[in-house]
């Protein structure tokens with residue numbers, strides 16, 4: 306079958322390890338199922354894999370890709386859940402210390418077929434295209450869990466989304482708006498602020514600008530560059546939910562005094578559960594909210610998609626189709 310594979314690692318030239326071509330058909334172990342991929346979407350994770358981050362040398366060659374939608378063995382339309390937990394794990398799979406993401410230990414989704422544990426497929430509603438559904442399992446699921454599980458946010462609350470141009474941030478804005486929240490967003494870039502308004506933000510601000518109100522929660526993926534602003538923007542008892550540190554994890558000032566004196570919470574968040582993915586899919590079906598797709602390419606042209614992502618020249622998801 307055709308597949309997009311990491312063959313070697315390079316920090317400076319990640320695309321040099323990318324190989325497109327034939328791979329042997331996967332075999333589904335007991336309790337696993339084969340999904341025929343119709344669409345898959347790129348994440349920064351795939352570029353990091355080509356740099357050797359999160360992927361071990363002895364796992365090469367590895368088919369890349371965490372996100373996909375397609376048909377299961379019975380012809381049902383499904384979305385693939387990317388978090389694979391240990392067979393004996395029960396409960397929230399993001400808390401399993403031995404969990405992995407597709408393309409880390411098990412072969413990924415950029416292929417004609419991918420095998421996954423039976424419980425890792427979620428029904429795809431007809432209202433979502435395969436391309437839209439393929440955008441959900443990583444960035445959108447991360448955003449859903451940040452807002453509604455780790456953030457505990459509900460209709461009527463006010464949220465600040467930092468770094469409005471990012472993949473998770475754009476999902477946060479759209480989902481927060483659809484969930485009935487008041488949405489404030491920051492970006493360094495004027496055109497990204499304009500797009501954030503189109504996506505559903507009520508108000509946008511330059512990064513670091515003083516806000517007119519204190520917020521119930523801040524959604525952080527930027528890290529070092531926005532941390533101080535995030536802490537300052539919270540009401541007493543408010544919460545920062547953090548799932549990434551694009552600008553770096555080392556803080557000049559962790560603002561510990563503000564954190565204890567104002568009784569703030571800092572909550573980590575990583576990916577999401579199968580049940581949260583099912584709830585996210587239902588939310589999109591019910592609200593009409595859809596992921597922003599930057600471009601759709603045949604899987605054979607995956608290299609162009611990787612190059613665009615590496616250049617940072619995108620707004621929204623890059624989708625590969627079969």
Ligand SMILES: NC(=O)c1ccc[n+]([C@@H]2O[C@H](COP(=O)([O-])OP(=O)(O)OC[C@H]3O[C@@H](n4cnc5c(N)ncnc54)[C@H](OP(=O)(O)O)[C@@H]3O)[C@@H](O)[C@H]2O)c1
Pocket residue numbers: 349443444447467468469470471472473474491492493494497512526527530531548549550551552574575576577
């Ligand atoms: N925990 C998880 O499950 C999970 C899942 C997915 C992603 N992530 C992580 O989440 C983070 C975000 O990933 P992403 O793909 O959504 O976004 P991204 O494209 O990496 O960028 C996020 C945003 O960060 C802002 N930013 C970057 N450098 C900045 C700086 N120096 N000052 C101010 N803002 C800066 C930019 O916002 P503006 O240009 O708009 O200002 C950018 O749009 C990454 O660290 C990723 O690894 C985690």
